[in-house]
Amino acid sequence: MNMDYKDDELKRLVTRFWDGESTLEEEKALKDLVAYGNLPEAYDDLAAYFESMGALSDELTLDSSFDDALLEKIDQSEQTNVRSLVKPRFIWAAAAAVVMAFCFVLFKAPNETPNMAASNQETYSKEELQAAFEQTQAALLLISSKMNNATTHADQLNKFHEATVRVKSRK
């Protein structure tokens, strides 16, 4: 770090500081000059100012009782809130099984006698079969969209984890 400032350069820096125009880097440079005792006496007011600000940061703090009280509140809120998400996925799985069973029953060609086959063919018209197919397709699409929500939630969980890592790394 360069501690050698010409008089006019130092004066310019100090003026910028009091004018509220200095950058953080310039202010750090001034603080370092004070810390190392390299600031001329003419700038004792600046040295006193930095010393005061440093002391002030130690003055206003919260003690550990704040932490204890807050964590106790959090623990109490956890006990009363229902934090688990109830996702009866098995219901959707069961619904999918029912639909598939329906499809199986509908479209299966069982071991049948020619007479039975003829009578089955006569039971369902082409339009009825088409309608049943479309309804089955709609039901399966509904089930898949619900299951897609699970994928979305998993993505959000990943994002949260990434955000946590980012926050921690900034610290």
Added chain:
Amino acid sequence: MLSWVVFDMSMSRDEFQHTVLPLRDKLFRFSFRFLMNREDASDVVQDVMMKFWEQGAKMAEINNVEAWCMTMVRNKSLDQLKRKGRQNSIIEEEFQHPGHHQHPEKQLEQKEALEKVKAQIALLPMNQRTVLELRELQGKSYQEIAEVLDMDISLVKVSLHRARKKLRETWIKENEYGL
């Protein structure tokens, strides 16, 4: 019916303790610059941290936890001031009047000097106090201060200039420093 925890995206207690709780002193000092009252400032900080905790999964969308907390503290502190009918809060914290200190010891001189500075800061307008806190004690850039206080950058610089000037003039006057 079976039920199980499937997707609980809330922050854990441990994560909260390591990420959010360490901000308490910064947030407390910041609130104090508005309210000039320790108890009120402490309440504000506690409320903000509880709100953060209760938001649960929504907090995962926040990139900058500190900035969010600072903004919330500012808003709650201003609400508190309005509730109490104060726009420019008067001093509630009892600063020991410098005149009461008659101790000759050097270490007490420093304490006295600090009390004077605290008293002077308490007399500053709220804008100047908060800008001073964010710049001098928390080392924030002009841009960051402007965002937290919802203030124009030019006003940030002017407020900082005036605050520094006032404190400097007081020091010079009290030390009879050659001007």
